Every structure is written in structure tokens, then in C-alpha cells.
Amino acid sequence: MRSPVTVLFLISFLFIQFAHAQTPSNQLTVFGQTGKLYLEHTVVAKENWYSVGRLYNVSPKELAPFNHLALTQPLAIGQVLQIPLTHVNFAQDGKKTPAETLIPVYHTTQEKEWMYRISVNHNRVPIATLEKWNNVNKDAVRPGMHLIVGYLRVKTALSALATDPAATPATAETKTVETKPAEARQASPASTTADIAKPISTKTPDSPIAKPISTHTSPETTRTVTQSPSAPPSPHFDGGIFKSEFLDNGKNSTGVAGIFxxxxxxxxxxYYALMNNVAIGTIVKVTETAGGKSVFVKVLGQLPDMKESVGLTIRISNAAAAEMSQTAERFNVQVSY
Structure with a gap:
């Protein structure tokens, strides 16, 4: 007979797993604490400082220094950037201009973390506001829950994030942001408003923008991005974690794979990939023709328009190639999706 402690542990574990399963896969997750809140973005093909800045409504001149990088440094596919949340692009009072869209930003609750601590760590947003946004009582907070702690404000005409189903489109009834000094806006307490969208539970294909590649590091840690990871030369994840999300729709093609x-x-x-004529977020099965090993990769975008892409059907990340024990720059594959 299991002890009460063991039973309680199992219940808590199952609850956390359920909460993760119910979370929209394209949600924006906040990292850091009051004073340095940020999102994470994974660079895809053809992106630069300016296109990323437009996506999140942040100036490139602010974005580069925030990542301890120079604006003159080009971005690399797979590179992870921290996106600062400031009074310009982060709303906790429901205010936006008619030209802007609000997108929910979530925090994942941890063990022994209650609503008061969540409030303190996220610009002291009122507990009553958190309760209303998430339709939950403060005493019902449990580990593994995904709670809205604010809204990303993006320019509707400039940001692809504005087309997200969870976003709140700009309307004629939208409150106009008051023309206060920046310091006044930062100090203003958050309040609830009816024009903020509620979180959705409909699962949509993962966005490489909304779901970053790397895991969270502490705000105090300086992130150094390199062109090749210092990691084991041959990872083994039984094809990768996207294997369980693969849907075989009967589409197949054979060709040559490259590596990025x-x-x-x-x-x-x-594991990630670049492939033309396939929707971003699609899970693709890549099988090496010679050895028969397979990996499951998520499409980040199209093949870059460069000479290295000529003759390629797909490019997969070097970690995916390593799991296939593939060291050649190009090799024959079968692609299924």
C-alpha cells in the first residue's frame, strides 16, 4: 500500500503533465524577473536584427546590446535571442493603440510559487488582474500551470505574431495608450480591461518564434552564441522529441539533405530543418537512404536563397545529422510528412 506522501507526489506529477499537455504550443513564455523580463526567439532563415525587432516591437539598437552583441554582427540560423519586455512592447494595463495587437505572455508556475510571488516577479501586476486574466483563484495555483502575466504589444501591420489566433486585434473600441512620459507609464499600476483576449486551448502547429529552441537560463547569465555547440558529438534521443507529434499524411520525396x-x-x-513548400511547424521524418536511420525534425522555414542550397531537398540541424551518425556535408534521404 502506497503511503499518502507517495500518492500526493504522483497526483502532483500527473497534474503537471496534464497542464503541459493543455498548454497552447505556440504560446509566448516570459523569463527573468521584474527589471529584466524577456522572451526568447530562435533565428530562422533570412532574419536580421531589423526583422526580429519588427516582430516584437523593439528597436534593433536596444535588442543587440540586450544580448551583449553588436548590431553589425549578422544573425545565425538557430541562434537564440533574448527579447526585452519594456513599457513600449509589454502591456499589463490592457492599453494599446488602434494600430497594435495584444498577444498573451505566459509564466509557468514552479514548486512553492504562489500568486503573490508571481505578481512580485512580474512588475507587481495586481493579483486581482492575474486572477481575472486566467480565470483562476489565487489559492488554486499549482505547479506546472501556465498563467498570463501580461501582453506583448506588436504593430499589427508589421508583426507576423499579430496573426496568431490568441492575439487581440486592434479595434475602434481599443483604448488609446496615454501619452505619459516613459517613467510614468512604467510606474502605473496594471488594471483589467474587457478588450484583452482570453488564452486559447486549441493546439496549433508550433511556431519557431513562439517556442524557442533553447531552454531558459537565469537573467544574470550572459549568453554567448557560437556557430557550433560544445556538446556530445552524437546525441541519442530515439529520433528526437518531435517523434510523438509526427503525422504521416502520405507525402514522400527523395533527394539530398544538407546540414546547418x-x-x-x-x-x-x-531537431529542426529548412525545407521549401512545407508549412512552418510541420514535423518531417527524414530517413537516411544508406543506413536507414531516421530523425524527426520541425520545419523552421524555407531553404535560404544561396548557392549552398542548390540541389538540396532539405537542410537539417547538425544535431539531427549527428544522431543519424552522418558526417558528410550532403547525403541522400527520404522525406515523409
């Missing part, structure tokens, strides 16, 4: 460098996949089994 990425910091993802070496420690977490998250």
Missing part, C-alpha cells in the same frame, strides 16, 4: 549549424538538439533532442 544550430545550438539546439544536443541536450534536448529538438
Amino acid at each position: 549549424k544550430s545550438t539546439s538538439g544536443w541536450q534536448d533532442g529538438k
Whole structure:
């Protein structure tokens, strides 16, 4: 007979797993604490400082220094950027201009973390506001829950995030942001408003923008991005964690695969790919023709328009290639999706 402590542990574990399963896969997750709140973004093909800045409504001149990088440094596919949340692009009072869209930003609750601590760590947003946004009582907070702690404000005409189903489109009834000094806006207490969208539970294909490749590091840690990860030369994740999400729709093609460098996949089994004519977020099964080994990769975007892409059907991350024990720059594959 199991002890009460064991039973309680199992119940808590199952609850956390259920909470994760119910979370929209394309949600924006906040990291850091009051004073340095940020999102994470994984760079895809053809992105630069300016396109990423437009996506999150942040100036490139602010974005680069926040990541301890120079604006003159080009971005690399798979590179992870921290996106600062400031009074310009982060709303906790429901205010936005008619040209802006609000997108929910979530925090994942931890063990022994209650609503008061969540409030303190996220610009002291009122507990009553958190309760209303999430339709939950403060005493019902449990580990593993995903709670809205604010809204990303993006320019509707400039950001692809504005098309997210969870976003709140700008309307004629939207409150106009008051023209206060920046310091006044930062100090203003958050309040609830009816025009903020509620979180959705409909699962949509993962967005490489909304779901970053790398895991969270502490705000005090300086992130150094390199072109090749310092990781085991041959990860083993039984094809990668996206294997369980693969849906075989009967589409197949054979061709040549190439490799791109990425910091993802070496420690977490998250493998990614670039492929034309396939929707972003699609899980693709890549099988090496010679050895028969397979990996399951998520499409980040199209093949870059460069000479290295000529003749390629797909490019997969170097961690995915390593799991296939593939060291050649190009090799024959079968692609299923």
C-alpha cells in the first residue's frame, strides 16, 4: 500500500503533465524577473536584427546590446535571442493603440510559487488582474500551470505574431495608450480591461518564434552564441522529441539533405530543418537512404536563397545529422510528412 506522501507526489506529477499537455504550443513564455523580463526567439532563415525587432516591437539598437552583441554582427540560423519586455512592447494595463495587437505572455508556475510571488516577479501586476486574466483563484495555483502575466504589444501591420489566433486585434473600441512620459507609464499600476483576449486551448502547429529552441537560463547569465555547440558529438534521443507529434499524411520525396549549424538538439533532442513548400511547424521524418536511420525534425522555414542550397531537398540541424551518425556535408534521404 502506497503511503499518502507517495500518492500526493504522483497526483502532483500527473497534474503537471496534464497542464503541459493543455498548454497552447505556440504560446509566448516570459523569463527573468521584474527589471529584466524577456522572451526568447530562435533565428530562422533570412532574419536580421531589423526583422526580429519588427516582430516584437523593439528597436534593433536596444535588442543587440540586450544580448551583449553588436548590431553589425549578422544573425545565425538557430541562434537564440533574448527579447526585452519594456513599457513600449509589454502591456499589463490592457492599453494599446488602434494600430497594435495584444498577444498573451505566459509564466509557468514552479514548486512553492504562489500568486503573490508571481505578481512580485512580474512588475507587481495586481493579483486581482492575474486572477481575472486566467480565470483562476489565487489559492488554486499549482505547479506546472501556465498563467498570463501580461501582453506583448506588436504593430499589427508589421508583426507576423499579430496573426496568431490568441492575439487581440486592434479595434475602434481599443483604448488609446496615454501619452505619459516613459517613467510614468512604467510606474502605473496594471488594471483589467474587457478588450484583452482570453488564452486559447486549441493546439496549433508550433511556431519557431513562439517556442524557442533553447531552454531558459537565469537573467544574470550572459549568453554567448557560437556557430557550433560544445556538446556530445552524437546525441541519442530515439529520433528526437518531435517523434510523438509526427503525422504521416502520405507525402514522400527523395533527394539530398544538407546540414546547418544550430545550438539546439544536443541536450534536448529538438531537431529542426529548412525545407521549401512545407508549412512552418510541420514535423518531417527524414530517413537516411544508406543506413536507414531516421530523425524527426520541425520545419523552421524555407531553404535560404544561396548557392549552398542548390540541389538540396532539405537542410537539417547538425544535431539531427549527428544522431543519424552522418558526417558528410550532403547525403541522400527520404522525406515523409
